[in-house]
Amino acid sequence: MPDATPDSMPDEDDWFALTASARKRTAYTEDLYFRECWADVVDIFGADRRNWLNPMAMFAFKADGVAGRRLRPTMRYFAEQGFRVVGVAPFQHNRQSMRAVWQYDWHVYPADRLSLCSLMHAATPSLLLLLVDVRYDGVVPGTMRLSELKGSSDATARSPQQLRSVLLPPHRVINFVHVADEPADVVREAGIFFDRADRRRLFEQARDHYDDDLADLAYAEIDELERLYPASDFDLEAAFGRLAAHGVTLKDLDRLRAARDCGPKLRWDELAAVIDPADPATDVWDFVRIATEVLPMERPGLAGTMPAPTSQDWIARAGRPLSVAR
Structure with missing residues (x-):
């Protein structure tokens, strides 16, 4: 009797639509979180998955964003920049999830900063959103555009129009928000943040409300977070x-x-x-x-091990266009 059908992995067209990084493709092929969640993506979005995923962005408020009351200004920024909310999911980091999301960067930071981040990221529940980029051009994925709009944690490396500049973070470590860089990261990080039932529910919500705007649902969750968890001035x-x-x-x-x-x-x-x-x-x-x-915040002379593609990398590959948005 033949073996059970192996896990479905991205084909060449999928990988082209998921990441502009050959390094990321190699790493994610063996990544448990990506592989587990990809099975859900295939199941829920089917053969049309690239058309669903590429205009999509995944955005998470960090716990400091809840305490700093940056959720409402961020929602207004989404509307100004052409993003609609199509999925809403409360979540809370724990010691394991915050290590997994940024696993390719932690070696840059001292162990004491790791202790600090373990505390701050898990301090309160927060909120994750799936968004659709209504300005998607068929080339640069929605989550890539939003990631670049987010801006660096380093104030000297971002423009006044970028989200983190608008939110006025008091320190590069207290920076309020996180965006998945590419569609491949949407898949992997959903596998980190949520168990199977919750992430499938989130993806099904996005599929079923892809042409809607669930901003009111997001604001209701924000109301509850702000009712339950005190604000901080970070002064x-x-x-x-x-x-x-x-x-x-x-x-x-x-x-x-x-x-x-x-x-x-x-x-x-x-x-x-x-x-x-x-x-x-x-x-x-x-x-x-x-x-x-x-506390010491850096280990000098080190850099992250996962390359960070840019919109220019995606544009440079545009001789082979991605699928047109729905």
Whole structure:
């Protein structure tokens, strides 16, 4: 008796429509999250999957975006830039998911930053959206265009019109939002964020409402998140003031300010000895804001291992056009 049918993997036309990166294609062929979710994509979108996926973008608010109340300005930005909401899914990062999403970048950062990000990304539930790019040109995928509109976490590397500039992040680590770069990343990251039933529900919602706008549903989820989880001003000096009001000594505050300014950076355990992030009385976002200034944030001389294609890479391949949008 023959073996069971093997998993369906992308064919050549699929890979062409999924990524402009040969490195990513090789890596994702062996990636569990991509492979598992691709089976759902094939099942739900069928032979027309490229026409469904390529105008689509996947956007996630980070937990700091909830605390910073950046969800509503971002929704307005979507409308201004030509994106409609077609899928809405609450989610919450955990220790494993936040490592998996950015697994090709974590080696750039010290272990203490990994501890910080483990705390901040899982601090509250958040919201993930599937969007359709109504300006999709048949060449540059919707999620690629939105990724470039998002802008870098480095303020010196983005324009005033990009989303992160509009949202005014207080630090490159506290940057509020995440966008899947390419259609291949939409598939892989949906496999990370959601179990099978939830991601299938999300994709079916997008398929069934592809020509609708579910912004009202997204705003209802935003209302609930803002009702349940307090806001933070992410103001560094105000955070120091609140620490003083809660009994942190002047000596410890001076030590934190010295590490912020020009003194040696602290280690995670040193910071936690002053402000215990596990203490229910600790404001997690005051801890995060101070941690971004006093912990080491980079390992010099290293870069991410997964290339980041640009819209120009997609345009350069346009001699073989992608499918026309629905």
